[in-house]
Amino acid sequence: MEKTLISVLLLLVALSCTLAKIEKKDTKEVKETRPKLPQTLSRGWGDQLIWTQTYEEALYKARTNNKPIMVIHHLEDCPHSQALKKVFAEDKELQKLAEKFVLLNLVYETTDKHLSPDGQYVPRVLFVDPSLTVRADITGRYSNRLYAYEPSDVALFLNLNSLLS
């Protein structure tokens, strides 16, 4: 029963984020006339953290600095992305941990299929270790969307020390 409930809940999450995505696409041209300028790489996920711009940059920095990468896929209009972002940005312990990673947040998917092992959805967090292997084994709590995280799941991130050399 609980499992069904979780499934239904996640379906709703998926649906609302997909709807947010579609709506975002429709209103893009309107939106483009009034963005917050200048735009930042952090996009609200932690202005005091160092964010990379592209996946290529993140891979380069992971290799040269021997650090793992945290890739956050999100959408600005998705309420579940917003909720996760709020917790992520405000949790001091999490922000401290984030410094140990090469950080990348993306609102557009890369062409690298390894970053969407079970599909493209948001919010979706993947880790890449310093050898540049996408760690598909590091998952959240949901069996139908392995890399989805809810605000209450951020404690999972704090257990990632094994990734750090």
Added chain:
Amino acid sequence: MEKTLISVLLLLVALSCTLAKIEKKDTKEVKETRPKLPQTLSRGWGDQLIWTQTYEEALYKARTNNKPIMVIHHLEDCPHSQALKKVFAEDKELQKLAEKFVLLNLVYETTDKHLSPDGQYVPRVLFVDPSLTVRADITGRYSNRLYAYEPSDVALFLNLNSLLS
């Protein structure tokens, strides 16, 4: 004689930017401890313009908004990139023209070979039309580095109306 002079000049340009690149890589770890935060997508190329984060985003926006893309490859430590950036950011006519493009400035190369038709160097500016074709025919003034532009070449950008629908 003039041609030889230009060639020697460009060789020096190339050499200094390559040196700047190597130096940048060496000092990256040191630099990372003191970045300007939060980082912006404009990186000084025009804070009032709308910049895309990734090439994937630029392609999506070009297609949906029927706009051409301007991709500027540069390095923050390269004096020739800096000189071009200064002119680009300060020239009002150019900033006005830039609004008609989907804009992307990159300090890390993409994996798309179409964006480096004659090699990877900086500064290097490429255009992609709304049908997502990289316009390798739009070149600067230098035969050995077709997509290199000097500050005095920005007038060439102002003649790009043919690209705009």
